[in-house]
Amino acid sequence: MKRGRWILPGDSAARLIDGVGLAKLIRGEIAADVAVLRGSGVTPGLTVVLVGDDAASAVYVGAKEKASREAGMAGETIRLPSATTQAQLLALVEQLNADASVHGILVQMPLPSHIDPDTVIRHIDPAKDVDGFHPINVGKLLIGHTDGFAPCTPSGVQRMLTHYGVETRGADCVVIGRSTIVGKPMAALMVQAGAGADATVTICHSRTRNLGDHTRRADILIVAAGRPRMVTADMVKPGAVVIDVGMNRIPDASTKSGTRLVGDVDFEGVRQVASLITPVPGGVGPMTIAMLLRNTVRSAQRTLVA
Ligand code: NDP
Numbered sequence: 001m002k003r004g005r006w007i008l009p010g011d012s013a014a015r016l017i018d019g020v021g022l023a024k025l026i027r028g029e030i031a032a033d034v035a036v037l038r039g040s041g042v043t044p045g046l047t048v049v050l051v052g053d054d055a056a057s058a059v060y061v062g063a064k065e066k067a068s069r070e071a072g073m074a075g076e077t078i079r080l081p082s083a084t085t086q087a088q089l090l091a092l093v094e095q096l097n098a099d100a101s102v103h104g105i106l107v108q109m110p111l112p113s114h115i116d117p118d119t120v121i122r123h124i125d126p127a128k129d130v131d132g133f134h135p136i137n138v139g140k141l142l143i144g145h146t147d148g149f150a151p152c153t154p155s156g157v158q159r160m161l162t163h164y165g166v167e168t169r170g171a172d173c174v175v176i177g178r179s180t181i182v183g184k185p186m187a188a189l190m191v192q193a194g195a196g197a198d199a200t201v202t203i204c205h206s207r208t209r210n211l212g213d214h215t216r217r218a219d220i221l222i223v224a225a226g227r228p229r230m231v232t233a234d235m236v237k238p239g240a241v242v243i244d245v246g247m248n249r250i251p252d253a254s255t256k257s258g259t260r261l262v263g264d265v266d267f268e269g270v271r272q273v274a275s276l277i278t279p280v281p282g283g284v285g286p287m288t289i290a291m292l293l294r295n296t297v298r299s300a301q302r303t304l305v306a
Contacts (some may be wrong), residue, residue: 012272014242017160023286027071028157030293034072037300044300045074046104046130046293047096051089051115052082057108064106067289073296074101086115090123097125103303104130104296127302128296132185141185144192147302149295154186156287157222157243162196164276166241171197172217176231176264177224182245186222212234223264233269242274245284 066073140148177183223246246264263280
């Protein structure tokens with residue numbers, strides 16, 4: 001596909017953005033970077049800390065460890081019981097901050113309710129905060145400094161847009177959702193000056209009036225609301241690019257598990273209107289881990305030039 005060329009409405013249903021394929025490509029690039037780093041005596045190390053026994057978190061953490069190992073990195077998961085105190089967790093974070101073999105530290109959320117997530121995030125060395133949640137990295141993202149870390153899911157979305165040649169400059173980009181992990185950093189990335197950004201950004205949330213009036217103006221619609229199939233075809237401008245960040249489990253008696261994963265976008269309806277669309281699963285999800293590895297490699301590269 002030529003850069004900047006969008007498929008016009010009426011041609012056919014939207015083209016699918018292949019998050020699985022793109023994530024594989026990026027992981028290949030990362031493996032090559034890791035090989036170079038290892039040649040210089042540095043093995044990028046990602047340490048994930050999991051507190052408690054949340055089943056979904058255990059699956060995410062396992063996937064992160066596996067992906068980092070496959071890329072040739074040192075991937076370690078530290079599993080702590082749910083009774084771990086905040087002081088114990090902070091002591092572990094300090095230890096990882098001081099460990100030169102650890103380039104990325106990720107404390108898996110959610111934490112048990114007796115631990116304050118913001119206090120934990122603030123204890124992580126910003127230079128190892130590969131999730132991009134430390135206030136220093138949040139500030140750098142907003143300022144437009146590129147020596148911090150941007151959160152993985154929004155970075156993955158931006159990479160998708162550039163890879164598929166979507167013209168972002170001057171585009172109306174509407175983001176639904178204002179969380180600190182997706183919506184707000186997504187908007188901050190798209191509003192920056194430069195390639196893959198330069199968009200005119202609107203952030204919508206649960207208090208937004210007449211949501212459809214905003215979404216129908218969007219050339220690029222990014223949805224991260226956590227509401228199954230809330231964006232319907234009538235809310236989408238013909239030819240728009242639609243990125244569905246949502247991951248919602250809904251009941252489905254026809255599956256073995258009795259549930260099914262759906263996004264925040266009514267995929268079947270919206271794909272008839274949009275020019276490009278991400279499926280769920282297989283869209284944004286795989287990109288998040290790829291960008292986590294990318295941030296960890298970047299952290300390791302910085303230790304060489306520091
Ligand atoms: P949050 O619940 O933290 O935030 C949801 C946001 O959507 C809030 O800002 C909320 O507004 C807004 N919202 C909720 N309902 C509506 C509505 N009816 N109209 C307009 N705005 C609405 O969720 P996250 O940002 O953490 O995640 C969003 C989705 O993305 C979830 O499905 C999550 O599972 C998924 N996700 C996927 C990832 C991936 O790798 N693919 C990674 C991270 C998340 P308000 O602030 O007013 O409450």
